[in-house]
Amino acid sequence: MAEIRNDIFFKMGSSASDAYFIFDIQQSSFTYVNDAFTILFNCLENSINIKQLWSAVHDEDKDHLQSCYEELLADGGTKKYVFRILSVDETVKYLKCSAYFDQEHNEIYGVLDDFTTAQENKTHIEQINGRKNVTLEVLSHDLKEPLGMIKMAVSSMENKIGRVAEEEFKDSLQFIADVCERNLKLIRSMVNHEFLKSSVVAIKRERVDLIWELKDVVRFYKRSHLREIRNFTFSSGQEKIFMFLDSMKFMQVVNNLISNAIKFTSFGGNIEVNAEDRGETVVVSVSDNGIGIPEKIKEKLFQNEKSVLRQGLNGEESGGLGMSIIKDIVDLHHGRIWLVSEQGIGTTFYIELPKQ
Structure with a gap:
């Protein structure tokens, strides 16, 4: 039965983009990893070094990952954990680990999902939302006075209909047009700035x-x-x-x-x-x-x-x-x-x- 189960796991791993592994508790070694696993950790299947893999774990997450490992062994069954690793070029990768502890055979079956792009997008979106709130505050403050001036100009024009010369009306209309143009430039500048910032969010296909x-x-x-x-x-x-x-x-x-x-x-x-x-x-x-x-x-x-x-x-x-x-x-x-x-x-x- 164990051989059938492993065979299915191997077939899934061979065609998956996620990293699949089987870890033998007693031998403290990986008995199976797929190609995605070796690519993720930049290692060869036949030369996986536990210490090397552990050194790749982000220093701030090592205690957390150790406690997750102990919890999995104590409780058994299936668990899900999130942690970070440092790749060869020192960039941070975010991983989701779905792990199952087979107590009968003393093995851990696991799948690692690299969700770095989604996490970075989330961070960027939070930053963009923060800037958006600041932008709206600035716009609401800076537009309040000119909109009030436009309202007063329109009210004055309404009250003087039929009692003022055409040139005075033209001057008032030109004043309104100038105020609108200045503030449209303000809005356009701020929107373009935010548009440029938002373009750095990584794509998600x-x-x-x-x-x-x-x-x-x-x-x-x-x-x-x-x-x-x-x-x-x-x-x-x-x-x-x-x-x-x-x-x-x-x-x-x-x-x-x-x-x-x-x-x-x-x-x-x-x-x-x-x-x-x-x-x-x-x-x-x-x-x-x-x-x-x-x-x-x-x-x-x-x-x-x-x-x-x-x-x-x-x-x-x-x-x-x-x-x-x-x-x-x-x-x-x-x-x-x-x-x-x-x-x-x-x-x-x-x-x-x-x-x-």
């Missing part, structure tokens, strides 16, 4: 239907008021394309490209999103028939430089962070991004991503 995700984005624009001034289309030769990606971050990329296309495309212009399956990779493109991009800007477009900033056709401001963030997210997916653009004809951005 999940299996998604890319076609459905892209159609959903285009559907949003078709339902918005923008459908009256731009033509949005989606095309693909496939009904479904399944791949692994961080859909939230990648759709952020697509939205940013569409947003830029809107800024530099005239009323009635065309914006198309396309997805092409190339076997091991997928190419997503966002095209427009707008004003195009000058050669001198193309070279530095994906760099965070103010020299590439330019206003949209209707005077829309650019924070200058969008394209550099787009490239960062594409790089995190081990993909590449490039563009083809001709002034007066239009621009197409291409993103090629691996499916796995």
